[in-house]
Amino acid sequence: MRLTRAFLPTLKETPAEAQIxxxxxxxxxxxxxxxxxxxxxxxxxxxxxxxxxxxxxxxxxxxxxxxxxxxxxxxxxxxxxxxxxxxxxxxxxxxxxxxxxxxxxxxxxxxxxxxxxxxxxxxxxxxxxxxxxxxxxxxxxxxxxxxxxxxxxxxxxxxxxxxxxxxxxxxxxxxxxxxxxxxxxxxxxxxxxxxxxxxxxxxxxxxxxxxxxxxxxxxxxxxxxxxxxxxxxxxxxxxxxxxxxxxxxxxxxxxxxxxxxxxxxxxxxxxxxxxxxxxxxxxxxxxxxxxxxxxxxxxxxxxxxxxxxxxxxxxxxxxxxxxxxxxxxxxxxxxxxIKWPDAVAPWKVSILNLKTGDAACDAICEKLHAALPDDAIYDDRSERAGVKFADADLMGFPWQVIVGPRGAAAGKVELKRRMTGEREELPIEEALAKLLRPGAEA
The missing domain is CATH 3.30.930.10 (Bira Bifunctional Protein; Domain 2)
Structure with a gap:
């Protein structure tokens, strides 16, 4: 799912009637x-x-x-x-x-x-x-x-x-x-x-x-x-x-x-x-x-x-x-x-393209998106990185795959685990293998 096509009407402000x-x-x-x-x-x-x-x-x-x-x-x-x-x-x-x-x-x-x-x-x-x-x-x-x-x-x-x-x-x-x-x-x-x-x-x-x-x-x-x-x-x-x-x-x-x-x-x-x-x-x-x-x-x-x-x-x-x-x-x-447990998350992975329009970033994101057809939501919006990070944290996807120009040039992406906040930089294939592996939530 591409975020530019998704019906995900997020709100910046909290409605007054929401008490909990x-x-x-x-x-x-x-x-x-x-x-x-x-x-x-x-x-x-x-x-x-x-x-x-x-x-x-x-x-x-x-x-x-x-x-x-x-x-x-x-x-x-x-x-x-x-x-x-x-x-x-x-x-x-x-x-x-x-x-x-x-x-x-x-x-x-x-x-x-x-x-x-x-x-x-x-x-x-x-x-x-x-x-x-x-x-x-x-x-x-x-x-x-x-x-x-x-x-x-x-x-x-x-x-x-x-x-x-x-x-x-x-x-x-x-x-x-x-x-x-x-x-x-x-x-x-x-x-x-x-x-x-x-x-x-x-x-x-x-x-x-x-x-x-x-x-x-x-x-x-x-x-x-x-x-x-x-x-x-x-x-x-x-x-x-x-x-x-x-x-x-x-x-x-x-x-x-x-x-x-x-x-x-x-x-x-x-x-x-x-x-x-x-x-x-x-x-x-x-x-x-x-x-x-x-x-x-x-x-x-x-x-x-x-x-x-x-x-x-x-x-x-x-x-x-x-x-x-x-x-x-x-x-x-x-x-x-939100910090969704893997078993119930709407999408397991959020792919964050930090420079939409950059050929290397776009190619890596497309590859990741194709490899995770029903488990990933691809943030392909032309938005600032801070907005993308904030929305991914708000919506609580268990994994964030962060694709930026520096990492893309080296053939690497950054994985962030939403539940713990832990981050690691990995080659693209290793990152995919980890996300696709049964028990990847561990």
Whole structure:
């Protein structure tokens, strides 16, 4: 992509309505534009990040055995009336009527709909277990939307739902998603700590929030330093190894981790003082085990092995996909702009031509651009070098390849690593080999 042809409307000044870092930088870097209160259009660079986040989530859900479907955004109200949540949900639910005066709603979540869909399919214990997920836009009419996509009214969410014959099997499904979430966030370059949580309006007795640690986080968190340096993504733990997964779950959840709301001073005092860590965090995922809370009132039952009806046990598992983009920025930025982890960056490489029109500089930049067809954005503008450096830092591309007349004459380019600020001068072929090598983020 050539920057002269790209739709990347960056801003020099921060809009007055942007109160937090991620909102400011998403607007300034041309990732989003607000269309109304709490609702945003995703521009090309922002959409590329959103899709990469979405794809990592999808791959890890599939790896854990979940199957993807796509449910509609508009739901019939009678589903929620059957579960008893229609009147309880409050003004956050956007209620509408179609031309036939039927009550409908813009879905804030999908427990009722997925239960109804599954009820039409499952008749026997042989149809269990199943875990079904989708990635879809939701709407919650927040009374005071703020902080950009961190707390907007319309948002993209991954929600998965498990159906199991027994409580034991359902708890195993919960542990599978617990591991999948840890792996998902680690692949994005994030440190996420699972913290026991209140189940809230979703219901149930077992729940965990996944909190990204960020200095600009929205709530205080307390956790054991044993969480530091854990390699969830690289472990060979299998999702179907019931004893090993249970042991893993018990080991991880035995380590202290709590948000301010769930903090237990007595339990905290029992943690080795040298291992205590405090900070700020942002919730990016929430999982629930709620048994028969939805399956029973909505008439979902299957024939058990003995022919008697059994009401399946359920769990639900959510990740705020669009919220994650903001959280990634909150966790990875400096005073100059965003510092994208490689796995989610809109483009991995920014090619900075410091003297557009110089034959040697142009030739090297064209060669680099051709070798990195979908991973590079080429700043071919007739702008001062300082402007190009500032925009590359603002937009946060992981690598900057700096091509100037002096280096071009020697057949070399300068590589800058945005995350660390480290620089090195390399021959062109060596620089390309480094950028193309798997694990080039190391």
């Amino acid at each position: 870092v991620s909102h400011r930088l998403m607007l300034r870097a041309g990732l989003i534009r607000q269309t109304s209160a709490g609702i945003y259009a995703w521009l090309p660079a922002g959409l590329r990040v959103l899709r990469k986040v979405e794809q990592i989530i999808r791959e890890e859900q599939n790896r854990a055995g979940a199957q993807e479907i796509l449910m509609p955004t508009i739901q019939p109200a009678d589903l929620w009336q059957r579960s008893g949540r229609y009147d309880d949900y409050g003004k956050e639910m956007l209620r509408i009527k179609d031309r036939h005066d039927r009550e409908m709603l813009f879905g804030p979540t999908n427990e009722e709909m997925i239960t109804d869909i599954f009820r039409g399919y499952a008749t026997s214990y042989r149809d269990l277990p199943r875990n079904i997920y989708h990635i879809q836009w939701k709407f919650r009419d927040e009374v005071r939307p703020r902080f950009g996509v961190m707390r907007g009214r319309e948002f993209l969410m991954k929600d998965a739902y498990s159906f199991d014959l027994t409580k034991e099997s359902s708890e195993h499904a919960y542990r599978q998603m617990f591991l999948a979430y840890l792996r998902t966030f680690q692949r994005m370059g994030l440190k996420a700590v699972p913290m026991r949580a209140d189940t809230g309006p979703i219901g149930g007795k077992l729940s965990h929030e996944f909190i990204i640690l960020a200095e600009t986080g929205e709530s205080a968190v307390f956790y054991d330093a044993k969480f530091d340096g854990q390699d969830w993504a690289g472990s060979d733990l299998g999702y179907d190894d019931v004893p090993a997964l249970e042991g893993f779950f018990e080991q991880v959840t035995s380590m202290y981790a709590a948000t301010e709301e769930m903090h237990d001073e007595v339990a905290w005092a029992a943690v080795d003082p040298a291992s205590r860590r405090e900070g700020k965090g942002i919730e990016v995922g929430h999982i629930f085990h709620f048994g028969t809370k939805y399956s029973e009132p909505m008439g979902l039952s299957v024939a058990g092995p003995d022919g008697q009806p059994v009401v399946p046990q359920m769990g639900s598992y959510g990740i705020g996909v669009s919220r994650l983009v903001a959280a990634l920025i909150e966790a990875n930025h400096d005073e100059n702009g």
